[in-house]
Amino acid sequence: MNTRSQKLFGAICGGMLMSISLVPQSASAQQSIPKVNPCPSIFYEEPHNNRVIVPQGCPPNALTRRLEAQGLLPPVTSPTTQSSYPQGVGGEAPQARTPGLNPCPRIYYEEPFNSRNVVPQGCPPNALTQQLQSQGITPEQAAIPRPDVSVTQPPLPSQQQQPSARLALVNNQVNVRLINETGAEVTYEVIGDTPPRSLQGKSDVMLQGLNAPVTVTLYRNDGGLLQVTPQPTSTPGMLEVRLGATTNFGQDKNTVRIQENGSVYLN
Numbered sequence: 001m002n003t004r005s006q007k008l009f010g011a012i013c014g015g016m017l018m019s020i021s022l023v024p025q026s027a028s029a030q031q032s033i034p035k036v037n038p039c040p041s042i043f044y045e046e047p048h049n050n051r052v053i054v055p056q057g058c059p060p061n062a063l064t065r066r067l068e069a070q071g072l073l074p075p076v077t078s079p080t081t082q083s084s085y086p087q088g089v090g091g092e093a094p095q096a097r098t099p100g101l102n103p104c105p106r107i108y109y110e111e112p113f114n115s116r117n118v119v120p121q122g123c124p125p126n127a128l129t130q131q132l133q134s135q136g137i138t139p140e141q142a143a144i145p146r147p148d149v150s151v152t153q154p155p156l157p158s159q160q161q162q163p164s165a166r167l168a169l170v171n172n173q174v175n176v177r178l179i180n181e182t183g184a185e186v187t188y189e190v191i192g193d194t195p196p197r198s199l200q201g202k203s204d205v206m207l208q209g210l211n212a213p214v215t216v217t218l219y220r221n222d223g224g225l226l227q228v229t230p231q232p233t234s235t236p237g238m239l240e241v242r243l244g245a246t247t248n249f250g251q252d253k254n255t256v257r258i259q260e261n262g263s264v265y266l267n
Contacts, residue, residue, distance in 0.1 A: 038055055038057065038058060039054065039055070039057075039058035039059065043058065043061050044059075044061050047120065048061075048120075049061045049062045049063065050062050050063050051063060051118050051120060052117050052118065053067065053116045053117050053118065053128075055112060055113070055116065056112070063118070070191065103120050103122065103123060104119065104120065104122075104123035104124065108123065108126050109124075109126050113126075114126045114127045114128070115127045115128050116128060118132065134249055134250075134252065135252075135253075135254055135255070135267050136161075136267045137267065161265060163259075163263035163264055163265055164230055164264050164265060164266045165230040165231065165232055165239070165263075165264040166232065166262050166263055166264065167232035167236075167237070167238070167239050167258075167262045167264065168236050168237065168262055169212055169236075169237050169260070169262050170236050170237035171237075172211060172212050172260060173209050173210060173211055173212065173237060174210050174212055174214060174237050174238075174239055174258055175206065175207065175208045175209070175210070175235075175237055175238045175239070176206075176207040176210060176214070176216065176239050176240075176241060176256075176258075177204060177205070177206050177207070177238070177239070177240045177241065178199060178204060178205050178207065178216075178241050178243065179204040179240060179241065179242045179243065180199045180200065180201055180202065180203055180204065180243045181202070181242055181243060181244045181245075182201050182202075182220065182224070182226075182243060182244060182245045183201040183202065183245075184201050184220050184221060184222045184224055184245070185198055185199065185200055185201060185220075185221045185222070186198070186199045186201075186218055186219065186220055186221065186226070186243055187199075187218070187219045187221055188205075188216060188217065188218050188219075189216070189217050190207060190210060190214065190215070190216050191215040191216075191217065192215075193210060193214075194207075198221075210258075212258055212259065212260045212262075213257065213258060213259050213260055214256075214257070214258040215255065215256070215257050215258075216241070216255070216256040216257075217254060217255050218243065218253075218254050218255070218256070219254060224245060225245070225246045225247060225248070225249065225251070225252040226243055226244070226245070226246070226252060226253060226254065227243070227244040227245065227246035227248075227251045227252070227253070228241060228242070228243060228244075228253040228254075228256060228266055229241070229242040229244065230242075230256060230264045230266070239258065239264065241256055253266045253267060254267065255267040
């Protein structure tokens with residue numbers, strides 16, 4: 001074999017060796033791409049543990065369990081098998097995190113987080129935060145632990161509001177008549193006393209023998225706004241609550257709270 005043939009043969013063999021060596025590297029690079037963790041451990045660390053609602057399918061954190069117990073969220077189904085994702089942010093190992101995380105990540109403003117997560121203080125409000133604010137509930141209030149969700153705590157002095165009505169209780173009990181004046185079906189629930197129930201449009205229902213304090217939640221099934229008007233009657237311990245339609249977000253109310261002293265608050 002002459003010198004020219006030897007050089008040509010060497011070039012061909014060298015090219016083949018380079019091609020072979022690149023194949024496993026390319027495959028390895030594809031395999032090294034981390035999966036996105038749907039349940040990052042940041043959801044279970046402060047302050048997110050008491051401020052962020054975890055996605056459906058993740059183990060509930062402190063805030064999620066608290067809102068579930070209050071009937072403000074549907075139950076979150078925990079995964080039956082242990083997740084294969086590493087418990088880090090976005091799927092990376094915990095020790096790979098770097099300081100200086102963005103306190104207002106864009107994921108808070110994308111579904112499903114946009115309608116399930118309360119943004120941290122100082123961030124622009126997302127859909128859920130705006131909804132809570134329209135009901136007079138701040139992110140700080142939503143994150144405050146309550147010793148017993150069946151007992152309604154009076155507002156703090158800094159958060160005092162004038163009661164919408166007052167009535168005299170009888171033996172610390174109250175009867176509530178819900179009058180649905182809208183044409184829409186309304187779901188109501190007495191926290192700690194009844195499961196969610198339906199009240200058809202243009203109908204009413206009597207809730208008897210409720211022990212104060214009492215919390216009644218209301219929701220229009222068609223997604224419309226509710227104007228709630230509590231009216232004490234001439235009968236001691238009797239409160240009428242009229243439910244009307246409104247297009248004013250400032251008048252939209254979803255909660256009736258009756259304190260032990262007979263004060264009635266709307267939120």
